[in-house]
Amino acid sequence: MENIRNQTKIFFLRILNIPFAFLMHAIDLIMWPIQKIIGVRNMPYIFLLPNLIFFGLFVIIPLGANFFFSLSSGDELLFAERELPTTKQYDQLFDCESYLNPNTCTEDFFWRGVYNTIFFVVFQVGLMIFFSVLTAVILNKKIIGRGFFRSVFFFPVLLSPVVVGLIWQWILLKNGAFNAIIESYGGDKVSFLTDPSWAMASVIFVSIWAHMGFYTLIVLAGLQAIPPNLYEAAEMDGTSRERIFFRITLPLLMPNLLVVFILASIKGVQTFDEIYVLTGGGPGTSTSLIVQYIFTTGFASSGSVQNFGLAAAASMVLGVVLLFLTLMQLYFSRNKESKHQEI
Amino acid sequence: MSETTSRIIKIATKKRYKNKYHWTDYFSYFYLFLGVLLMFGPVVWLGLSSLKTLAGIQEYPPTILPLSQIQVDVEGYDKPLPIFNVTQEDGSVKQLAQIKRIGINAKMVDPLNPGETVKVPIDKREKIREFKIQWQNYVDPLRKYDFLLYFKNSTFITVVATIITLIINSMAAYALSIYEFRGKNFALVFVIGTLLIPLTIILVPVFYVVANFGMINSLWGVILPGAATPTGVFLLRQYMLTLPRELIEAARMDHASEWAIYWRVVLPLSIPAIAVLAIFSIMWRWNDFLWPLIVLSKSEVYTLQIGLNAFHGELTSQWNYVLSMTMVTLLPIAIIFAYLQKFITTGIASTGMK
Numbered sequence: 001m002e003n004i005r006n007q008t009k010i011f012f013l014r015i016l017n018i019p020f021a022f023l024m025h026a027i028d029l030i031m032w033p034i035q036k037i038i039g040v041r042n043m044p045y046i047f048l049l050p051n052l053i054f055f056g057l058f059v060i061i062p063l064g065a066n067f068f069f070s071l072s073s074g075d076e077l078l079f080a081e082r083e084l085p086t087t088k089q090y091d092q093l094f095d096c097e098s099y100l101n102p103n104t105c106t107e108d109f110f111w112r113g114v115y116n117t118i119f120f121v122v123f124q125v126g127l128m129i130f131f132s133v134l135t136a137v138i139l140n141k142k143i144i145g146r147g148f149f150r151s152v153f154f155f156p157v158l159l160s161p162v163v164v165g166l167i168w169q170w171i172l173l174k175n176g177a178f179n180a181i182i183e184s185y186g187g188d189k190v191s192f193l194t195d196p197s198w199a200m201a202s203v204i205f206v207s208i209w210a211h212m213g214f215y216t217l218i219v220l221a222g223l224q225a226i227p228p229n230l231y232e233a234a235e236m237d238g239t240s241r242e243r244i245f246f247r248i249t250l251p252l253l254m255p256n257l258l259v260v261f262i263l264a265s266i267k268g269v270q271t272f273d274e275i276y277v278l279t280g281g282g283p284g285t286s287t288s289l290i291v292q293y294i295f296t297t298g299f300a301s302s303g304s305v306q307n308f309g310l311a312a313a314a315s316m317v318l319g320v321v322l323l324f325l326t327l328m329q330l331y332f333s334r335n336k337e338s339k340h341q342e343i
Numbered sequence: 344m345s346e347t348t349s350r351i352i353k354i355a356t357k358k359r360y361k362n363k364y365h366w367t368d369y370f371s372y373f374y375l376f377l378g379v380l381l382m383f384g385p386v387v388w389l390g391l392s393s394l395k396t397l398a399g400i401q402e403y404p405p406t407i408l409p410l411s412q413i414q415v416d417v418e419g420y421d422k423p424l425p426i427f428n429v430t431q432e433d434g435s436v437k438q439l440a441q442i443k444r445i446g447i448n449a450k451m452v453d454p455l456n457p458g459e460t461v462k463v464p465i466d467k468r469e470k471i472r473e474f475k476i477q478w479q480n481y482v483d484p485l486r487k488y489d490f491l492l493y494f495k496n497s498t499f500i501t502v503v504a505t506i507i508t509l510i511i512n513s514m515a516a517y518a519l520s521i522y523e524f525r526g527k528n529f530a531l532v533f534v535i536g537t538l539l540i541p542l543t544i545i546l547v548p549v550f551y552v553v554a555n556f557g558m559i560n561s562l563w564g565v566i567l568p569g570a571a572t573p574t575g576v577f578l579l580r581q582y583m584l585t586l587p588r589e590l591i592e593a594a595r596m597d598h599a600s601e602w603a604i605y606w607r608v609v610l611p612l613s614i615p616a617i618a619v620l621a622i623f624s625i626m627w628r629w630n631d632f633l634w635p636l637i638v639l640s641k642s643e644v645y646t647l648q649i650g651l652n653a654f655h656g657e658l659t660s661q662w663n664y665v666l667s668m669t670m671v672t673l674l675p676i677a678i679i680f681a682y683l684q685k686f687i688t689t690g691i692a693s694t695g696m697k
Contacts, residue, residue, distance in 0.1 A: 024606040031602035043601040044518035048530055051515035054571035059537045062548035069547050135378065138371045149375050151684050152382050158680050158687075159386075160630035162648045163673045166655060167385050170662060177388060180404040209382070217691050241365055270543045273632040277652055291543050291633075298547050299637050312547045319544035326539045 066319075069312035082309075089313035110314060112285045113293040120204060120289060121268040128208045128215060128264055129257065135212070136219035137249070150220075154213035161210075165277025168206045169193065193279050196286040203275050203287045210274060211267070215260050222256030223249070255332070262329040269321060290318050386673070393666040394476045400662050410472040415440055418457045426454065427468035438471065439463065480667035484654075489642060490668060493650035496562060497629060500646060504566040505624040509617060511571055516579035517605050521591060538573040542634060550637060564638040565631070565646070575620045582616035583609060619690040622683060629676060647672050 035043055070089050072082040097104035102111035139150050156164065171177045172192035179189045192202040226249065234244050272291040275281065281288030281296075288296075298311025392400055394409040414423035417440050424440035429451065431437055439451040439461070448462045484490050518524075519531060542549065549568055550559075558564030586609065594604045610617070635646050645653065651672055655665050680687065 024602075028600060028602045032600050035600055035602070040595075040601060041524065044522040044524045044527075047514045047518035047601075047605070050511040051571045051576065052530070052533070054511065054567070055533070055537050055573075057552060058549055058568040058571070059540055059545070062545040062552060063540055065548035065551060066545050069551075134374070138374055141368075141371060143371060143375070149378070150688065151680075152379050154684075154688060155386070155680065156382060158626060158630075158676045159673055160648055160676070161632050162652050163669050166651070166665060166669050167389050170666065171385055171388070175401070175403040177405055184404065213382075214691065217688055241367060266541075270541060272543070276632075277655075294543070294546060295633070295637070299550070308547045308551075315544045315546060319540075322541065322544060323539060 066312050066315060069308055070316050073309055089309045092310065093313055093317070107310075109285060109288070109296075110290075110293050113288055113290045116200070116285070116287065117269060117271075117289040119200065120207075120271065120287075121265055124204045124207050124268050124271075125261065125264045127204070128212055129261060131208065132212055132215040132219050132260070133253070133257070135216045136223055137245070139216070139220055140223045150217075153216055156210050157213040159210065161273030162277050164206065164210045165274050168202075168209075169278050172202055194283050196283050199279055199283060199287050203278060206278060207268075207271060207274055211264075215264060218260055218263075219253070219256060222253050225256075226252045258332050259329065262325055262332065266322060266325045266329070269318070269325070290314065294318070389666060390670060393480055393663070393670045394478075395480075395663065396475070396477050397661070397663040399477075400666070406472075408474065409476055410474055413471050413473050415454050417452060417454050420452075420457075424452070424454075426471050427451070428471055429463050429468045431467075439468070441468070477663065480663045481671070484664045484668055488654065488664075489645070490647075490650065490654075490671070492643065493645050493647045494671070496644060497647040500562055500565050500631075500635075501625055501628040503562075504570060504628045505621055507566065507570045508572060508575060508624045509621060512575035512620065513579050513610060513613065513617060514605065515571075515576045516583055517609055519576070520580045520583035520586075521588075521609065534573045534576050537571075542569070546633075546637065553638060558638070560639060560641045560644050562639075562644060565635050568634065569627070569631075572624075575624070578620055579613060579616050582613050586612050618686070622679070622687055622690065625679070626676065 031046070034046060038046075068084075069082075071086060072084045073086045073088045093107050093110055095106040096102075096111065099105075099111070102108045102115060105111045135153055139146060139153070143149070159167075173179070174189060174191055174194075178192065183189060190198055192198050230248050230252075231244065234248060239247075270291055271289055272295065275287055275289065276292065276295075279287045281292045294311045294314050297307050297314065388407075391407065391409060392405075396409075399406070399409060414425050416423050420442070424442060426438055426440045427449075428436050429439045438454070440454050442450045442452055442460065444450075444465065447465055449465050449468060450460055451463050451468075452460045515534070519527065519534075553559060553564045553568065556564075558567070590608055590612075591604055594608050599607070630648065631646070632648050632652075635649050636652075639645055639649055642650070642653070651665075651668055654668065658664060
């Protein structure tokens with residue numbers, strides 16, 4: 001039986017392989033003469049070429065063009081019809097009487113986005129790391145049904161932001177399941193998504209729900225890398241569990257947590273889709289973050305003209321923040337690797 | 344029998360600290376139970392509710408199973424009326440249909456005797472339910488709206504983009520792992536460099552490039568910008584570095600062309616890494632939202648995600664359709680996860696990417 005199943009599997013794989021092999025043979029008809037002309041030594045350039053063309057077209061050129069857009073004014077997308085050079089965009093973005101009060105800024109929407117993003121990232125990342133570590137530590141214990149629990153916590157990571165947004169929008173409705181549970185325990189109904197003082201908390205909660213599993217998995221991998229003989233030694237000495245956690249687990253997990261922290265911050269600063277589906281940035285501007293500002297100014301301002309320059313300038317500001325975070329990540333992950341090698 | 348059972352229980356409850364339950368053990372199971380409820384509950388709840396009638400979904404407080412109130416046609420009334428069990432003053436129970444609710448009273452009619460109406464206090468009546476699965480929630484939107492088209496668009500983008508990503512990324516990884524050539528370090532730094540530049544900070548200019556190619560409102564405008572992924576190149580390169588060089592030398596001795604070495608020797612040996620990248624790529628593409636939202640503004644090129652979002656915006660009150668289509672959108676990924684969960688979780692844990 002097993003044999004038959006394997007044979008059918010191989011048979012189907014062979015059939016699937018036919019178009020692939022055909023394509024590869026066809027490409028070889030072009031590659032073979034090229035190799036004859038330029039020689040084996042130069043072949044790696046040919047292999048690199050397609051990927052580099054894509055990177056060039058969709059990453060490097062756009063990066064340069066972003067400077068151009070942010071430093072030129074006009075409503076047109078075409079280069080030739082934009083006026084150069086101008087710092088109008090940046091002037092407008094940073095035109096504030098007081099940076100601490102978004103209401104005094106010309107682009108108050110942008111500054112609200114900045115403050116909302118800071119608030120969002122601090123709480124989302126902080127709470128998410130706390131719960132990821134808690135979950136990972138529990139999943140690392142010898143518990144019954146570990147695999148099942150691990151996939152339960154991981155499952156939401158695979159859901160699309162639209163699905164996450166819609167599920168929670170529906171559950172957090174005024175007449176939704178959450179309020180039904182609250183009322184059954186004698187509480188009062190809460191407008192989770194339409195009350196400005198609750199909306200941010202709800203958005204942070206949903207975002208943690210959706211992404212926690214990913215970080216739990218990374219922390220879990222870190223926990224499993226801690227040498228078990230340390231625990232055995234501590235156990236022999238009769239060390240209490242609390243002490244083991246704070247003196248062995250946490251310090252050895254630290255490098256891992258640092259990477260998780262930066263990774264989560266990089267993602268957190270760029271959050272857009274779940275919130276866009278969940279609240280649309282509302283009520284008012286209470287949950288609109290920086291990317292929402294870029295999207296709205298550049299692509300979705302209905303009625304008024306799309307302001308590509310302003311959106312590009314805001315992207316540059318976001319880019320500086322992300323560059324800083326990414327360099328930090330590279331620095332710390334390299335540090336971590338070199339430490340591992342020392343051990 | 345009892346001996347085996349007790350032994351199983353003994354094994355299952357065996358602790359690191361003999362015979363002693365620490366408070367963290369109780370806390371762990373409590374936490375996990377709560378976690379299952381919170382993490383899995385919403386999706387189960389979504390699945391169950393997508394089978395309810397619209398009235399059943401809007402009911403508050405909600406019922407867990409798709410139990411909808413029975414409705415009957417009563418002579419003289421246009422709409423079917425919901426029926427209730429009404430406790431009457433003498434204690435007997437009678438089935439009455441409700442015409443409308445006025446404050447704390449309900450105007451009701453006996454379906455067998457539609458001539459006269461009675462007033463009943465609302466706390467004296469109780470809904471009569473039946474277990475009824477509303478398959479129409481799934482059938483109607485697929486028939487009335489363009490969901491099949493969105494499904495097709497999403498599938499096209501996912502499949503084509505994944506194939507392109509796998510081919511060009513594996514080619515680059517092959518060059519960066521097997522060969523020594525001038526400019527190799529520069530190319531590596533270049534690839535790392537692109538890792539620093541997420542799409543969110545170059546939205547406007549990428550839109551410009553895509554517009555220049557005339558790919559606005561085209562599926563290719565979604566597929567091409569994300570086709571070359573630095574994470575993919577690194578993942579594959581790391582794996583290809585571990586392949587034995589002798590195989591490649593042997594193939595060269597046999598006068599295989601470099602391209603043939605790539606697809607007949609290196610690619611088949613890298614299947615595990617390629618499979619991980621394929622799963623990631625499928626996930627990225629199927630769930631992608633921001634970029635398609637910018638590029639696709641005509642409904643005939645919508646992906647499932649964009650279509651679902653737009654659909655929800657148009658029909659805010661039709662939660663029965665929105666819920667069923669949300670189920671349709673998450674199902675493919677859920678099935679893939681169910682089959683390949685071990686693969687996915689180890690892939691993420693070892694690469695640290697999503």
